[in-house]
Amino acid sequence: SAVISQKPSRDICQRGTSLTIQCQVDSQVTMMFWYRQQPGQSLTLIATANQGSEATYESGFVIDKFPISRPNLTFSTLTVSNMSPEDSSIYLCSVAPRQGYGYTFGSGTRLTVV
Amino acid sequence: KQEVTQIPAALSVPEGENLVLNCSFTDSAIYNLQWFRQDPGKGLTSLLLIQSSQREQTSGRLNASLDKSSGRSTLYIAASQPGDSATYLCALNKAAGNKLTFGGGTRVLVKP
Numbered sequence: 001s002a003v004i005s006q007k008p009s010r011d012i013c014q015r016g017t018s019l020t021i022q023c024q025v026d027s028q029v030t031m032m033f034w035y036r037q038q039p040g041q042s043l044t045l046i047a048t049a050n051q052g053s054e055a056t057y058e059s060g061f062v063i064d065k066f067p068i069s070r071p072n073l074t075f076s077t078l079t080v081s082n083m084s085p086e087d088s089s090i091y092l093c094s095v096a097p098r099q100g101y102g103y104t105f106g107s108g109t110r111l112t113v114v
Numbered sequence: 115k116q117e118v119t120q121i122p123a124a125l126s127v128p129e130g131e132n133l134v135l136n137c138s139f140t141d142s143a144i145y146n147l148q149w150f151r152q153d154p155g156k157g158l159t160s161l162l163l164i165q166s167s168q169r170e171q172t173s174g175r176l177n178a179s180l181d182k183s184s185g186r187s188t189l190y191i192a193a194s195q196p197g198d199s200a201t202y203l204c205a206l207n208k209a210a211g212n213k214l215t216f217g218g219g220t221r222v223l224v225k226p
Binding site: 001006041042044101105107108 | 216
């Protein structure tokens with residue numbers, strides 16, 4: 001299965017600033033997913049990113065707040081913009097598997113907004 | 115809309131006891147079901163993948179079953195160890211390459 005390198009692993013940010021999270025995959029993948037995990041909660045999908053097209057956002061998430069780039073088949077970024085303490089969460093990227101393999105996740109970015 | 119539920123939300127057992135973790139879902143039209151482990155503040159580690167045509171998968175001390183007709187999957191962990199302490203999440207998708215829908219997780223503590 002694919003191996004994902006996610007950076008940064010954690011960060012503490014001031015409110016009103018932005019943070020960009022990167023995910024690099026060791027193989028070409030069609031679809032990448034970005035999830036948020038708020039403290040004590042399960043994972044919620046933010047958006048699906050396909051190479052060469054606009055990301056598709058889930059209800060409650062908007063492009064202005066969470067812009068996503070997908071410049072090629074091995075890389076994607078998620079930016080958390082104009083941050084507030086409510087954005088403090090773990091953010092994870094994931095890739096869809098090849099036939100017969102499970103989904104793979106990055107190691108996560110633990111974001112604290114102060 | 116698919117809803118995934120994991121009960122109990124938390125579980126504490128003495129070392130050596132077998133663990134039984136439950137996952138239920140409302141829509142039986144699933145493609146894959148996957149069990150993950152998450153350590154505090156970390157990412158997800160895949161444990162087992164069950165394709166919709168399968169009824170169970172095994173890996174070492176872990177065994178996962180799938181009953182689509184009743185909307186249930188069960189993860190069994192034999193002879194639990196303190197290192198098994200973590201949150202266990204089940205997730206499923208509706209079609210190949212689609213997003214995963216997650217359950218709320220079961221937080222497990224195995225006491226030495």
